[in-house]
Amino acid sequence: MTKKKIIIIGGGAAGFFCAANLDESKFEVTILEQNSDVLQKVKISGGGRCNVAHASFDPKELVQFYPRGNKELLSVFHKFQPGDTMDWFEKRKVPLKIENDNRIFPESNSSQTIINILQEEVSNKNFQTHTKSVVLEIASKENQYLITTSTNNYLADYVIYTTGSSPKSLKMIQELGHKIIEPVPSLFTFNIKNDTLKDLMGTSFPYAKVSIPQLKMDESGPMLITHWGLSGPAILKLSAWKARELAALKYQFEIVVNFLGIDLESAEETFQTFRREHPKKTIGSSKIFEVTTRFWHRILWLSKVDLDKNISNISGPELLKILQHLCQNKMKVNGKSTYKDEFVSAGGIDLKEIDFKNMRSKLLSNFYVAGEVLNIDAVTGGFNFQACWSEAWLIAQDLNASRF
Structure with missing residues (x-):
């Protein structure tokens, strides 16, 4: 069976977690990151300790921490919530701990532990990561996407868009037809x-x-x-x-x-x-x-x-x-x-244009979206990462279950 090609645009929490959960027997995956380092927000989160999630295990309670996206995330958290996040990392020998204020951190107290396991999982599947790859254009080509970057061109059967909320990435997806809610600072x-x-x-x-x-x-x-x-x-x-x-x-x-x-x-x-x-x-x-x-x-x-x-x-x-x-x-x-370097914005892709059963775009075929590029944000305390893990996991499950 010929493997389908997936291009993940954005090497942050959502992009890497999605890749780490994809089936390597079905897919050939390439992560494109415009910066020289991947997982930069993971690195600086929680003062370098990485506030992975928050110990709120009831989806109804959990969504109360999201000023935007609370209705949509309810079904997402019913499928993957902070307990599942803890389980995922612990199965990979990265134990997490719940602190007194319910924030969840790695026991190592170092964000590098989280970065290492995500990179290891992706690398063990023989997936590729290309840094300093600035995406210049995404064009629909027959049943595929042609992705032009500053260094190379890629053909993809599926695109997973996890770019964060930079104005450039929002403009690019707007050009593909999505409506953007103008971003404003949130924290x-x-x-x-x-x-x-x-x-x-x-x-x-x-x-x-x-x-x-x-x-x-x-x-x-x-x-x-x-x-x-x-x-x-x-x-x-x-x-x-x-x-x-x-x-x-x-x-x-x-x-x-x-x-x-x-x-x-x-x-x-x-x-x-x-x-x-x-x-x-x-x-x-x-x-x-x-x-x-x-x-x-x-x-x-x-x-x-x-x-x-x-x-x-x-x-x-x-x-x-x-x-x-x-x-x-x-x-x-x-x-x-x-607030520090943990910049979060309110705004992004209009949530009405995303199917929250699997995080697929309702406007673009074989195109998925997760993370801060969506008009979803939360208060501080590990909630923004939890949204990334949950959305990315849903995408991976949907693709792994697909038949071609």
Whole structure:
């Protein structure tokens, strides 16, 4: 039997995982990657440890982490979910571990372990990988595709398009007839110049709550003061869920920050209890809330309260100011900074044009799509990779089952 030729365009997570699951007795597979290295996002993910997936094993719960693509991914995750991902790597002697926040990492704590096994699987099947191969054109030719690259031409019986969300790759598939939802950044920090945050880079808050009143949206979770403003899960979740709306606002909007994650009344109760128990303490040396001393002193400075003032002598108006700075702090956001190198965008191929039973294009024959090139994205925590693994696995199963 003559093997069918598959060209995978894009040597990232989806492309490699798909190749690793294809039947080498049926297919001759070539992966084309435009950069000099494959699996670059896998390498930098999770600070070089590779956040492979997230321990959410119920597809109904799992899809809640995807601002775009949640409906479509439900059926996909019913066929391949994080438990299957763990099983796949563990069968290949790459044990994974679930950390306290439910993120899944290799036990080795090195992304290289994940890269090595994916490359090994592909190489063991005698599939080819060509780096520095920039695809210039994809043309339909009888029942095949002619793929022109900067270095060579390839004929393919099947194309698997896993390019990521670069403008060039979106333009190319748009030229083939697919509708593109204009990409906007999805995971980003909020740029804020505010005296509350000044010179406090690295200060974190485990239970913060942040709201965008204009968009009637709030999120809670850990938060971090950065050089530019605010980041951490609470901020990144807001940036993902409201990616398109915040782009429309040109990243100029107001947020209300609750550094404690409890309401003003509860914070007042906590304060009054502490005051009753420690009437002789100075306000500056009082450890009332779960915040750093430096941050507490900043709040007192903003509230115009002397650090050496006795806690018993704090007036009602002074206390209200302190609590408002802690629980109802209004700040102006003026721009964004992309979250590290793990750039994720909202936008890509319109999901109505993809058959999610097998990730086939509904417009192009023998053409499959997976990964970030689709209008699917998730919050941070291993969810974007899980979508790649699941979609790629579906493609491989569909092709392996095909009869020619």
